[in-house]
Amino acid sequence: MQTFSTIVIGAGLMGSAAARYLSQSDPNIGIIGPAEPADQVTHDGVYASHYDQGRLTSAASKNLIWSRLVRRSMEQYGTIEAEAGIKFYRPVGKVQAEGPHSPAPESEALMRVAQAEGVAYTRFAAGDDGWRASAPGLDFPGGFWVIYEPAPAGMINPRGLCQAQLRIAQQQGATLIRATVTGVAEDEAGVTVSTDDGNAYRAEKVIVAAGAFTNFNDLLPRELPLRLKTETIILAQVTPERTAELAEMPIVGYQIMDPDIDDIYMTPPVQYPDGNFYVKMGCNTRTDTWPATLEEVRAWFQSGDSETCKPAMAAAVRAMMPDTEFLGFQSGRCIVCYTPSGLPTIDWVSERILTLAGGNGSSAQCSDTLGRLAAGVAQGEAWPDDLPRDPFLLHEWDTE
Ligand SMILES: Cc1cc2nc3c(=O)[nH]c(=O)nc-3n(C[C@H](O)[C@H](O)[C@H](O)COP(=O)(O)OP(=O)(O)OC[C@H]3O[C@@H](n4cnc5c(N)ncnc54)[C@H](O)[C@@H]3O)c2cc1C
Numbered sequence: 001m002q003t004f005s006t007i008v009i010g011a012g013l014m015g016s017a018a019a020r021y022l023s024q025s026d027p028n029i030g031i032i033g034p035a036e037p038a039d040q041v042t043h044d045g046v047y048a049s050h051y052d053q054g055r056l057t058s059a060a061s062k063n064l065i066w067s068r069l070v071r072r073s074m075e076q077y078g079t080i081e082a083e084a085g086i087k088f089y090r091p092v093g094k095v096q097a098e099g100p101h102s103p104a105p106e107s108e109a110l111m112r113v114a115q116a117e118g119v120a121y122t123r124f125a126a127g128d129d130g131w132r133a134s135a136p137g138l139d140f141p142g143g144f145w146v147i148y149e150p151a152p153a154g155m156i157n158p159r160g161l162c163q164a165q166l167r168i169a170q171q172q173g174a175t176l177i178r179a180t181v182t183g184v185a186e187d188e189a190g191v192t193v194s195t196d197d198g199n200a201y202r203a204e205k206v207i208v209a210a211g212a213f214t215n216f217n218d219l220l221p222r223e224l225p226l227r228l229k230t231e232t233i234i235l236a237q238v239t240p241e242r243t244a245e246l247a248e249m250p251i252v253g254y255q256i257m258d259p260d261i262d263d264i265y266m267t268p269p270v271q272y273p274d275g276n277f278y279v280k281m282g283c284n285t286r287t288d289t290w291p292a293t294l295e296e297v298r299a300w301f302q303s304g305d306s307e308t309c310k311p312a313m314a315a316a317v318r319a320m321m322p323d324t325e326f327l328g329f330q331s332g333r334c335i336v337c338y339t340p341s342g343l344p345t346i347d348w349v350s351e352r353i354l355t356l357a358g359g360n361g362s363s364a365q366c367s368d369t370l371g372r373l374a375a376g377v378a379q380g381e382a383w384p385d386d387l388p389r390d391p392f393l394l395h396e397w398d399t400e
Contacts, residue, residue, distance in 0.1 A: 002175075004030035006378055007193050007203040009181050009219060012048045013158060013364055014344070014356050015209030016165035017371020019174050020080075022207075022378065027173025030201055031166065032193065033210075034180050036159075040301055040333075045180050045196075046213045047301045049334055050158035050364060052233075054267030054280045056251045057365035058094045058153040059119045062109035065343060065387060067117050069366035074152045076368045084167045088160030091151035092268060093250040095135045099257060100126060100143040107147065114149075121149045137246045139322050140254065148250075155251050155267050158364045165371070177201070183218045184208070184353065191352050205378055208349075209356040209371075212337040216294040221350050224339075225397050226358055228297060230289050231334040232306045234313045235278035237327040243269040243277040246324070254320065260312035261285050266320065279324075281317050282334075285309040297335060306331035336361040340398070341391040346374045349394070354378050 005026055008015045011033030019031040036051050037043035059074065061067040077089040098107055114121050124131045124146040131146040132138075140146070170176055179195035184206060193201045208219050215223050238246075249268035256264050266281040287308045291297045314329045339345050339358035349355050356374040363370060373392070376383070383389045 001200055001202050003202040004028050006205045007032060007201060008207045008209055010209035012211050013050045013162055013367035014370050016162050017368045018207050018209060018356055018374045019169040020165045021372045021375035023169045023172035023174040029174040030177060031174055032177045032179055032181055035178050049211050050162055053157050053270045053272050055156050055158045055364035056265055057156050058149055060110055060114045060121050060149045062106050064113050067113050069369045073366040073368040080164050084164035086160050086164040088157040088164060091154040092248060093134060093151050094149040094153040095250045096147040096253040097140040098145040099255050121147055123147050135250055137249050137321050137324060181217060181219060186350055186352050205352050207354045207356055207374055207378055212335045214357040227338045228291050229336050230300050230304060231336050232285050233280055233282040233332040234310060235280055235330050236317045237276055237278050238269045238324055240277055242324055256316055258312055260309045264316060301333055304333050306333045340395040343391040344370050345394055346377055346392045347394045
């Protein structure tokens with residue numbers, strides 16, 4: 001049986017980052033996880049939350065810990081790109097449009113954290129159009145305030161980041177095994193990891209980084225308190241010419257006031273694997289659900305309702321980009337995974353099994369730092385002084 005010092009289960013954003021850090025000092029690392037399915041609708045295995053071309057990265061957060069996680073990761077993007085030879089980062093800045101009742105408490109908190117942490121931003125009051133010079137192609141209703149965060153805020157390609165982390169880990173000697181784990185059995189001497197192709201692997205320790213699928217397939221000796229929420233996106237197709245014109249368009253956050261949708265995020269247009277160019281927009285919708293079982297999650301990815309709120313989403317994109325012609329809109333389905341503390345869990349579930357899970361909808365941008373923290377815990381390193389340990393430990397949901 002092939003034996004590793006540590007096996008990382010889940011070759012997604014966090015798992016690939018953990019594998020890169022682990023393999024810096026120990027090449028005997030296994031990473032086990034399936035490749036992206038060719039067809040989401042017919043696939044009946046596990047899915048991931050990084051099958052996309054655009055994620056927002058922004059250090060201006062109302063939460064000091066998220067801000068620090070993101071800033072550390074931003075410092076690594078260039079190194080990862082250079083070592084892997086894969087570009088995934090576009091530092092185009094961020095525009096956050098706030099309702100007329102601004103400043104909302106969240107914005108006040110965000111600005112406090114940004115000031116304390118030295119994150120650059122400019123706030124434009126309603127009627128002050130100063131932000132437009134940095135935001136080609138964008139518009140918001142009259143009366144909205146805007147917070148502009150310059151680079152290094154911007155966009156990352158999550159597929160590219162994942163691929164880059166895996167490539168570096170492999171360059172450092174780690175072994176990538178394309179399979180789905182179907183069981184993890186711990187004994188006094190180590191851990192046996194079984195996969196769907198009939199193989200089994202042995203390790204001294206295991207890091208479970210299976211995203212929204214962490215509680216399925218018998219990966220852990222106990223269930224984690226994770227809550228899963230469906231997440232709907234739309235891809236708004238634009239021409240290659242318009243994409244080139246909007247090369248400097250920032251990423252967007254927008255507190256829209258709409259009965260169907262809220263909490264919009266949007267990326268500038270970028271090329272997708274089908275060769276076309278799309279603006280990606282996502283938001284909460286009134287049809288969001290909270291699937292609890294593997295069957296429910298799979299049903300959502302295969303055929304869930306991502307169409308009911310599509311007209312409202314398309315209308316919002318058109319309103320935010322009034323000078324852009326759209327060739328069509330298609331909806332897409334993803335999932336986000338919440339923890340009780342609101343931060344990812346990096347904690348021992350048993351003597352040899354560490355979990356790294358619970359992206360809370362915000363962990364693509366800082367997956368590198370999260371992987372680094374988990375690798376440090378697995379290797380017995382001290383937790384960094386500038387991050388509290390407690391929010392990353394296992395907590396239960398408040399039942400009140
Ligand atoms: C629509 C959408 C938009 C988002 N936008 C942003 C954003 O703008 N900015 C941001 O920072 N974050 C964003 N996020 C969140 C971010 O993508 C997630 O937090 C991040 O992907 C979590 O990383 P992960 O490694 O935990 O999970 P994943 O990236 O999902 O990786 C988990 C991996 O585990 C594998 N796996 C599962 N089960 C098994 C098994 N049994 N055996 C082996 N492997 C297994 C999967 O194949 C997958 O590769 C968004 C998420 C969604 C859904």
